[in-house]
Amino acid sequence: MLFSWDYLLQGFATACTLQNLMWATIGCLVGTLIGVLPGIGPSSGIAILLPLTTVLPPTSAIIMMAAIYYGAMYGGSTTAIVVNIPGEASSVPTALDGYAMARQGRAGPALAISAISSFVAGTLSLVGLTFFAPVLANFALAFGPPEYFALMFMGLSLVISLSGRALLKGIISMALGLTASLIGQNPLTGASRLTFGSIEMMAGINFISVIIGLFAISEILINVEHSVKLMYDTKVRDWMPKWADVRQCIGAMLRSTGIGFFLGLLPGCAPAVTTFVAYDVERRVSKHPERFGKGAIEGVAAPEGANNATTSGGFVPLFAFGLPTGPALAVLLGGLMMYGLQPGPMLFKQNPQFVWAVIASMYIGNVILLVLNLPLVGMWARIALIPFPILGPLIILFSVIGAFSIRFMLFDVWVALIFGGIGYLMRKLGFPIAPMVLATVLAQMLETSLQQSLLISQGSPLIFFTRPIAAVFMVLALASIFRGVWVQVRNRGPEVPLEDEE
C-alpha cells in the first residue's frame, strides 16, 4: 500500500461530489440514530441497510456504510450520557462520568465534549490511516494468542481502578461477570458448560443484554424506588462546554487517540476494550483521580476519543489485509466483497480511486458529524427533562427491544431482566458494576487466547513472559495489580465503590 498525494487529492475530489457528500451526510445521520437506539449497534445497522445500497455505485455505497459505522459509534454515547443507557459496551466508561455530569445539570457540555473528542480523535487517527497504514498493519500481525491473552489480562487488571476503594467487591463483581459470560459453548471445542441442559443457555449470554440490564433496568428500578419526577432534577446549567473544559480535555483527547488507534489495529480488540483502557489511563495520569466517576469531563473525552480512534484504526488491517477487526467491519468487508472488491494490498493497486475516496470521505464525514451534532446537543440533552413517569416506561421499552433485537431471542430479554435485578441489588449493596461489565466483555477473548497459548506452549505459562510484547503487557498488569492491592491495604477505609462515591 503506497501513499500518494495525487491519489489522496483525487480521493477528496471524488468524495466531494454532491452525490457522495449527500450519502455521507445520510450515513452520518442514520448512523447517529442507530447509535442512539439501544441494542441496534453498527453491525446490525450496516447489515440491515447493506441490501438497500445495491442501487448505489460502489464508492457511494461504501462511503455511506462507513459513515453509518462511525456515526453509530458516536451516537452510542448520547443515551449513555443522558439516561445512563450505554447502547454499546464501548459506551460504558462514557456513562460513568457522562451520566454523573448530566445529573449535575451538565449533559450539554458532556455531549459536546464527546462530539469534539470524537472529531479530534477520529481525524488524527485518519491521518495515521492515511500515512502509516502499511507499517501499522505489520505491527498488528505481530500479535499472536499470547499477546492477546496478556492484553486481555491487562484489561482485567483495570478492575483494580474501576473498583474504587471496594476492591473485594470489585473482584466479586468481576468473577461473577466472568462466570456469567462463560455460560454456553466453549469457543474452541464447542463443549457446553454451566447450561444446566437448557438449549437457550447453550447460545451463551450476550454482553449487550447484560449491559442493558445492569445499567438501564437497574437505573429505572432505583428511580421507581425514589418516586422521582425527573431522571435528575438538577437544573440544566449550560448547553456548551466552556473553553476551560475543552482545554482540560486536550491531553485526554490526544492520549485516547493513540490508545484507540493502536489497539484498534488488533483484530478482535473491540472499542469496548480500548475505551476502558483509555478511561483507566486518564484516571491514572490525572492529578485528581478522585473526580473520576463523579463527573470528570476527561472521563467522557477519553473513552469517546478512543472509541472513534479505534473505528479509524480498524480500517488499516481491513484495507491492507482484508482483516476485519470487529463485527461491524466484518459486515463492511461483506459489503466490499458484494461489490466485487477484495480488500488487501491489491485493492490499493487495482482500485486506488475507490480506497482513497473512502478514506477522504471519512475526513469529511468527521466534519459532518461535528457540524450535525454540536447544534443538536441541546435537543439530546433535553431528553433528560422529560418527566420520569413518561421517560421511565420508554427506557424500559427500548431496553427490552434492544435486548431482543440482538439475536431475536426472548432469552436475551430474560437475561437483561435478571441482570437488571442483579444490578439493582449491586447498587444497593455498594458493589461496583463496571468490573462485571469489563469481565463480560473480555471473557470470550481471554478464554480463547489462553487456551490457544497453552496449546502452543504445551502447557507452559512462561510463554506469556518470554515473548516481548506479551511480557510488557503482563508486567504492566501485574504492577497495576500489586500497586492497587498495596494502596488498598495501606489506606484502610470504608469501602465505597467508584460509581456511588458522593
Place this chain on the structure above:
Amino acid sequence: MKGRIDTGGFGWVILGSLICFLAWRVRLGTFSEPGPGFIAFGAGSFLCVVGIIMLLSGLVSPASTEERVPWDRLFPRGVRLRLAYTVLLLFLYTMFLDKLGYVIGTFLLMWGLFLNWERPRWVTSMVASLVTVGVTYLVFEVWLHCQLPRGILPLG
C-alpha cells in the same frame, strides 16, 4: 464488633465452591490442554478466596461489619410495593410476550407502567401507550425488520 463472622463472605465461599464444582463436572483439562471448565474454575476459585478474605477480615477487623446498613434502610417498606409492581409487570411481560405478541403485550406493559407512575386519567395513558406501541412498531418492525414476536395478532 471484633470477632464477628461475616456471613456475606460465607455466602461467596459457597457460591464459589458451587461454580468450581460445576466447572469440574464439565472437565477442567490440564495446563497443556485446558478443558471447557478451566476459566470457570478460576473464577469460582477467585470467589472462594475473596469470601475467605472477607470471613477472616470480619474476624480480625471491625471495619467490614460496622458499616453494614440495616435491611429496612436499604429497602424501605414504602417503596417495596411500588418496586414489586414494576418487577412483576416486567416479569409477566417477558413471560407472555411470545404468546400475546409485541403489539398487545407492549401495550399492556406501557399502560400498566404509565398508570402506576403517572396516575393520569386512564384514557390518557391508554392513548400514550397506543402511540408508543405504534411508533416503535413502525421503527423496529417495519423499518429495521426486528422480527418482533407475532403472538395472537397477525402483526409483530
